[in-house]
Amino acid sequence: MTSINSTAAEMASALAAKEISSVELTQQHLDRISAVDGKIHAFLHIDQEGALAQADAIDKKRASGEKLSPLAGVPIAVKDILAQKGIPTTAGSKILEGWRPPYDSTVVAKLKAAGVVILGKTNMDEFAMGSSTENSAYGTTQNPWDLARTPGGSSGGSAAAVAAFEAPLAIGTDTGGSIRQPAALTGIVGVKPTYGGVSRYGVIAYSSSLDQVGPFARTVLDTALLHEAIAGHDERDSTSINAPVPQVVSAAKRLDVKGMKIGVIKELSGSGFQAGVSARIAESLELLVAAGAEIVEVSCPNFEYALAAYYLIAPSEASSNLARFDSMRYGLRVGDDGSRGAEEVMSATREAGFGKEVKRRIILGTYALSSGYYDAYYGSAQKVRTLVKQDFDNAFTKADVLVSPVTPTTAFKIGEKSNDPVAMYLSDIATIPVNMAGIGGMSLPVGLADEDGLPVGLQIMAPVMQDDRFYRVGGTLEAALLSKWGKPILSNAPDLAVK
Amino acid sequence: MSLDYAAATQKYEPTLGLEVHVELNTNSKMFCSCATEFGAEPNTQTCPVCLGLPGALPVVNGKAIESTILIGLALNCRIAPYSRFARKNYFYPDMPKNFQTSQYDEPICVDGYLDVEIETDEGPRVFRVDIERVHMEEDTGKSLHVGGSTGRIHGAEYSLLDYNRAGIPLVEIVTRIIPGTGKYAPQVARAYVTQLRDILRSLGVSDVKMEQGSLRCDANVSLAPIGSGLLGTRSETKNVNSLRSVERALTGEIERQANRLEAGERIIQETRHFLEESGLTRPGRSKEQAEDYRYFPEPDLVPVTPDAKWIEELRAKLPENPADRRKRLQKEWNVPDSEMNSLINAELVDVVEETIKLGAEPTRARTWWLGEISRLANEKEVAPTSLITTAFVAEIIALISSGDLTDKLARQVVEGVVNGEGSPKAVIEKRGLKVVSDDSALMVAIEAAIAAQPDTAERIRGGNIPAAGALIGAVMKATGGQADAAKVRELLLKHLGQG
């Protein structure tokens, strides 16, 4: 029986076989959201009417025999950083409260064209700046595994929605780990595609040379299906790659890693990582060896500078990207009582409309780009980027994919790191290098940590445009883990439904 | 005791710098596909990109790149094999993103020059103006200020913004400092801008109408005591809306600065605003503390790398340099400098060439345009070319050459066409302006004149040829000026035995 606990692939089959209608399936999910989102707060906006209308339209098309996309009729949640025409899009910020874009982002347009049913927009750290969703101006999201903990960030809402079975699929964005880290902390699959693999048109920009849109789902195959639905060249995005989308769906189904070399990154292991996290990673590697892969050790010595470089590059680009929020054309306007000029109203609005972390990064970025400091900070950070890229290039001569833990720890408590920005930044230590080099990476749930019973994620990385490689390894490992435990990891999560 | 211009330039040496902005005439904007039509209803030629909506991304207009390379080639620049866009960050409501996508340290064209000839006391002299760079950027929106000028009445003052112009491609042409012009600085500047305008027009890349803002000039000048070898503090003058204003603004600015220096006051580095009515400048925004634009490479765009093949293809498209062309025409037409200069100053070279191409006899083409047509144009205070087409002028001249019209009659035809009575043929028809050259018709009039003035006729018979004038005059009067005077004379003398 198809239910919210099914995979997206199963739902798609059931829909195709007309065992269930999209309207029924969508309603099931809307009911689930009603039941649990009060506790999780994954959603900022639920488009009940729109979703059911979309579902109905798909049902009618299917009835008339029209050929539909693989995921047609399956529901999805979209991070509130993607423009959806006529629907509130806030980027988790007060400065965009109530703003309804007059246009669709390319990814949303593709989802609509594919008949995927958009349930609503999910919560996130304001302007994607954060690793816990605590920086949202609309309140944090709770981790379905433990409501006192964060789901990670910045795509915390999307991850929680999928982990809580509010949607089988979700869209997130990843600039320094914002898909992979929440996926790891909530026990689901999350992928950051190769930079340029998915269009950024309509994605509210945080750090343009690092941002990427990517899929969340509960299985590797589901993630691959969504990846193929959203990826591809877009002439509206000058930085989008003009090449065929890697064959990730067939890679996900391959279930074979014989002869593959798996590179373990030396610098992303050891005492900086929670013991329970390291233990699950080690076991995964054993399973891969049992499946015919070879483990090699690789060294990426410049990775230790990646975090520092990221926290110069991203804020610098953000300080420029966020300049447009000045109350003149859209969004919040504060202090316009007729006695103050435009500059003052701009400044008052930005003071009132931006949260602390955003202001912090804007100031940091303004400093790093300013006259006299450019070479020492932004300029130097771009050089570190070159070095990180070189490290990856070298490592990929020795291995087909690279692996590491996704995060140093399992999900942390709400409020635990929110007063210590630097401690918060350290959550992304393993994910950041991937964005710096522009390659792609997957977070795969590989078990629960013994200490706390919370999910652990394995990061699998591949060279530019070779995303299929991590789907191949992820799919194989997922199957091996399922064999080992007999049930999916998520079935260990607490039952959230109100009884 | 204040210095006049002559005295100022006897004591002080001006150093010039000129920045010219050219609005390209592409169909669509620099980074988006909105139309660039002048005069459209406000905010009807905008889109997420040129409005700077969250999530929008730029895509470069290939034609704009081509136009910029053509401009660079025509100015003897080297085309950079690698150039990039950069963000120039500052806040202003007419700039939707609060940064301008421009070029910084990697412009597309560098190191060019333009040789400019002016008339000096010692005769013509050529100045080589070195061009530092030609780069691309985007125009801003237009703001309208509404409300009272003094006092801040609550709510009475505000600004209205129209972003139709935002994003239209602009090319900026920057000279190196131009030393050694002495008192001729204003003329050199004017000649430079004039030549630039002519070149741009011949390339067909812009309308180059200073009054409409498609060609804008910012003039920078500083003074130093003659022979000091120093460079003074410069001022920048904007709002220079005509060629004449370029000259006047610089004359005024040199005088102003000289008088300040004489009074022992220092020159403030600032932007000044040119005032048409007075020919003076007034202070604008102070540039004492130069704005920190925090330039960094535009992450949403990729580099521009024109290859040698493309550059050569464009070079082959370059039309003849206007100054060279004028020299060639002068030689072909064999006219003295004075006449050529008159034609150039009156901007009639092109129409004269066209009229000649349409078959008109060259000397007549020049004299009619420079003479009668210009006279009428001055009377009506319009451009000669707006009164009558080259085709019509060529037609009229052809009729003069074939003897169908006398000069006197032709003047009436021109008058008729200019007054809107139709084509030359129509005017001739309507006004009955054909030359009477039918001998028998003329003989009738001649015999009548002889009959009326028998004594005069007798004198002519007697060998007094000059006396023929009175009879010719009578015939001309009788025929309403439509007789061919030369023919009348011939027939008359023959009839009276003297031809």
Place this chain on the structure above:
Amino acid sequence: MAAISRDDVAHLAKLARIEMTPAELDHMATELEQILGAVKRVQEVATADIAPTSHPLSMSNVFRDDVVKPSLTNSEALSGAPAKADERFKVPQILGEE
């Protein structure tokens, strides 16, 4: 490395058009100093012989044809405007002319 003062932050806040309270400025100065302390290590490896990477991709010459496509309508363009008049965006007085 010199300490970050409140004036330094005030200058940055002005460049960034964020009107901060004095308390915020002080707090930000401390945080900025802390963060800069942590990130300045990039200078350790950023030697002169290394070229900066401003972009992960090696693409160039991405252009579009000079073809006009439909714009937003006036009401779509103004749809988010906090204030409008005369088909234009109405904004508080822009001081400093031009």
